[in-house]
Amino acid sequence: MNAMIRRTLVGTTAVSLALALAACGGSSSSQSSTGSGSKTIGLLLPERTSSNRYETFDKPLITSAIAGLCTKCTVDYANANGEEGTQHDQFESLLAKGVKVILLDPVNAKNTANWVDEANSKGAKVIAYDRLAAGNVAAYVSFDNERTGELQGTALLDALGPKAGSAQIVMINGAEADPNAADFKTGAHRMLDNKVKSVAYEQSGEWQPTLAAQKINEAIRTLGKDNIDAVYSANDGMAIAIEDALHAAGLKNIPVGGQDASIDAIRRIVSGDQAYTVYKPYQPEADAAANIAVYLLKGLDVTSVASSMIQSGSAQVPSKLLTPIVVTKQTVASTVVSGGLYKAADICTPELAGACKDAGIR
Structure with missing residues (x-):
């Protein structure tokens, strides 16, 4: 990721975060793994076995972004570990607690329409995160x-x-x-x-x-x-x-x-x-998800921060779609290292010292 791309991402995110922060009326947040009521944002991620991204990146980045946006907001987090039934129970638990905004990355995106309908009937809004969940979701955040x-x-x-x-x-x-x-x-x-x-x-x-x-x-x-x-x-x-x-x-x-x-x-x-x-840079995706969640929590129009529209069933869903980046040996240094995902020391084990030098990773 070159410097111009990074500056654009940071600048865009900063403007959006400032807007949401003003809406929330504060700059700090108390966080917890559980919570209830109108100041809680639910976060349900799909698995932890076949990909380490959710526990390593998505969860901490989203939690941190929400903490930077909303005074007294909490994050109620759960991971389904690949089990659709487990995730449904987690979703029902959030609704029972009165959670009004849920970020959902579904295990099985085809089977969530009834979940979303139930949430809507209880005055809760569902944001489809990374995968487009079936049903009348309030917004969608992902990559192209x-x-x-x-x-x-x-x-x-x-x-x-x-x-x-x-x-x-x-x-x-x-x-x-x-x-x-x-x-x-x-x-x-x-x-x-x-x-x-x-x-x-x-x-x-x-x-x-x-x-x-x-x-x-x-x-x-x-x-x-x-x-x-x-x-x-x-x-x-x-x-x-x-x-x-x-x-x-x-x-x-x-x-x-x-x-x-x-x-x-x-x-x-x-x-x-x-x-x-x-x-797929995790920070911009997490920031966008947190931003939209805070907007919905405050009853604000999300189209200013999710300005694209994507077709979902018969509905047009406000969406934020980000741009992925291909990485080869020649571009490791200019993408995942330059973009801050990893440090050279994370990548370059002693066995890879020569290969890292050849690839310009330092």
Whole structure:
């Protein structure tokens, strides 16, 4: 992320935060893992096993952003750890406490319409965070997900280079219940179709690394070791499992890409084991979510801070859609390091010292 992009993000966020702060009437916040009533914002995140982003980035960043916006607001947080039923119980618990604004990143976005309807009937507003939850949500915060898929597809073509036109590709997509996964897939196909020989094998890994490894082993058995030229993985957690399975089968130098810019993936990109990832800066997404939540808590019009509109069923939902960034070995320093996601010391273990020097990471 270059300096101009960072200044733009910081400047835009600062203006929005100042507006919300004025609406809240204060600059500090008491926080807790539980809370009730009109000054509480619920935060429900989907899992912690297949991706470390939610506990490491989303939860602390959103909590901190709300703390900086709203005097006496609390955050009531829970993580469903991949269990839809658990998340429904957590949602019901928030409504029972009288929570009026809920940030929801759904485990299964297709099955939330009744949840959202119930919340609306009780005067509560639901913000779809990262994934577009079904139902009449009040707002949506995420990234341009088809653009994410386009970046993934383009980066895979770049990794293949002149071999792309004759390449057979394996695609391991995200969970079928996740609308983002469908967008990633659509964007990736837009770039790959008619530019590679074929997508020879395509399955869902359901965001589960173990399942993704099973699928890639099935692809190896089905296609043969000599007939896989590259692998599209919808995220880094699955990509790492896929890379390990390929190596275990004796396959090397097969480009594999992912998404989420996890620290393990960044290290693998530096070492040459992973071709790319897609970095979706967490801070701007968290800031936008917190900002919209505070606006709704105060009964303010969110279209000034969520000015895009996205179709959800028959409704147009106010949305804030951010821009993802592709990361390769050549751009680690100018993206995730320059953008403040990681320090060079986080990435450059002693084993990677030489590779980090070659990549200009310092």
